[in-house]
Amino acid sequence: MIVQSSRFRFLFPPIQKRIPSSLSFSVASSAMDSASPSMLFLCGKSSPESEIAKSLKINDTLNLPNGGKVSALLQSEINTFRFGEDAFNVDLFLNSLSTKRLGRFLIWSPLLPSTHDIVSHNFCELPVGTVCVADTQFKGRGRSKNAWESPRGCLMFSFTLQMEDGKTVPLVQYVVSLAVTEAIKDVCDRNGFPFINVRIKWPNDLYLNGLKVGGILCTSTYKSKKFNVSSGIGFNVGNEKPTTCLNTVLKELSTTPNEFRREDIMAAFFNKFEMLYDIFINQGFQTLEELYYRTWLHSGQRVIVREKNEDRVVENVVTIQGLTSSGYLLAIGDNNQMCELHPDGNRYLFLLLSLLKLPYDALEKFPDRKVTLTHCRTQLYFMGGI
Numbered sequence: 451m452i453v454q455s456s457r458f459r460f461l462f463p464p465i466q467k468r469i470p471s472s473l474s475f476s477v478a479s480s481a482m483d484s485a486s487p488s489m490l491f492l493c494g495k496s497s498p499e500s501e502i503a504k505s506l507k508i509n510d511t512l513n514l515p516n517g518g519k520v521s522a523l524l525q526s527e528i529n530t531f532r533f534g535e536d537a538f539n540v541d542l543f544l545n546s547l548s549t550k551r552l553g554r555f556l557i558w559s560p561l562l563p564s565t566h567d568i569v570s571h572n573f574c575e576l577p578v579g580t581v582c583v584a585d586t587q588f589k590g591r592g593r594s595k596n597a598w599e600s601p602r603g604c605l606m607f608s609f610t611l612q613m614e615d616g617k618t619v620p621l622v623q624y625v626v627s628l629a630v631t632e633a634i635k636d637v638c639d640r641n642g643f644p645f646i647n648v649r650i651k652w653p654n655d656l657y658l659n660g661l662k663v664g665g666i667l668c669t670s671t672y673k674s675k676k677f678n679v680s681s682g683i684g685f686n687v688g689n690e691k692p693t694t695c696l697n698t699v700l701k702e703l704s705t706t707p708n709e710f711r712r713e714d715i716m717a718a719f720f721n722k723f724e725m726l727y728d729i730f731i732n733q734g735f736q737t738l739e740e741l742y743y744r745t746w747l748h749s750g751q752r753v754i755v756r757e758k759n760e761d762r763v764v765e766n767v768v769t770i771q772g773l774t775s776s777g778y779l780l781a782i783g784d785n786n787q788m789c790e791l792h793p794d795g796n797r798y799l800f801l802l803l804s805l806l807k808l809p810y811d812a813l814e815k816f817p818d819r820k821v822t823l824t825h826c827r828t829q830l831y832f833m834g835g836i
């Protein structure tokens with residue numbers, strides 16, 4: 451929804467003028483609606499980032515696409531509001547963060563259109579490595595112009611990177627996926643939780659027990675010889691809908707009442723990502739490939755490639771081998787011919803169907819898949835090996 455500035459109502463006039471600082475201001479979620487300016491709390495891990503926060507606030511720098519308004523506030527102002535127990539805990543996140551560059555400048559919002567819009571629209575005003583996290587989004591974006599359902603409990607954040615080598619840009623999304631799965635393993639280890647097997651479904655989905663629980667959206671623009679990359683991650687941590695979530699699976703596996711916290715996962719993500727990203731930039735994706743293939747769902751998967759040749763459709767069964775250097779799927783046919791598979795290329799329209807050799811529209815008949823498809827509709831469907 452595009453919010454027109456004439457409709458803005460300032461629900462939160464400068465708080466320090468209205469109430470004594472010892473009182474907190476209760477913010478019912480019903481009071482925050484999509485027509486209000488989005489409250490953005492600008493927070494820093496250390497003083498350089500806190501100085502950036504002050505300057506962005508004073509200069510009223512941040513805004514949204516289509517004239518959407520924001521209200522910038524500082525970390526010190528968070529406690530003048532009462533957002534509820536389940537609001538993102540900025541201190542918890544910053545205290546667990548051990549990175550040198552990434553995630554140290556944080557924008558938190560209880561409600562905004564899309565974290566991705568914040569970082570991509572304000573890219574040049576924000577330090578590289580800025581992260582924006584929201585408790586709820588009302589215009590969450592998925593890939594291929596899909597919407598991302600953004601209920602409370604879902605971990606939703608976007609962050610920025612700047613890259614120089616255009617060849618590596620398409621691969622960075624794989625490093626992001628890997629950092630999410632590695633972060634979850636790390637949080638499990640640190641808390642003594644049972645192992646939770648989150649897997650990567652190429653190109654950009656995260657799966658748990660056969661259901662999509664997360665997705666990654668990477669976008670980039672090219673400016674002054676640099677690629678400005680925004681990466682957005684949505685991961686069902688505490689929200690059972692629309693598929694399942696980490697905490698539901700953890701509950702099933704545990705005898706004691708444990709819960710994942712979004713703050714721990716996001717901090718672990720940046721701690722892992724910074725390390726994996728440095729390896730990726732310095733040594734190339736090959737160094738991460740072994741770990742990636744252990745984490746994805748597709749090694750040795752047999753799939754049907756359906757190639758449209760004018761009005762003729764040719765089907766071939768191929769076996770997935772890995773990724774090509776440009777980040778597409780590398781497969782080998784039964785005739786030993788290697789091929790590169792694209793999710794939405796013109797050359798191939800390929801649908802990966804199960805042993806049952808279902809008709810292509812069969813996906814719609816699977817109630818659990820339907821949820822997945824509304825979450826992410828690409829032209830590539832995996833339905834297990836054949």
Ligand SMILES: O=C(O)CCCC[C@@H]1SC[C@@H]2NC(=O)N[C@@H]21
Nearest residue numbers: 564590591592593607665682684
């Ligand atoms: O599976 C997909 O289609 C990708 C979904 C990406 C969703 C995340 S939630 C945080 C960030 N903000 C958005 O609007 N989208 C991404």
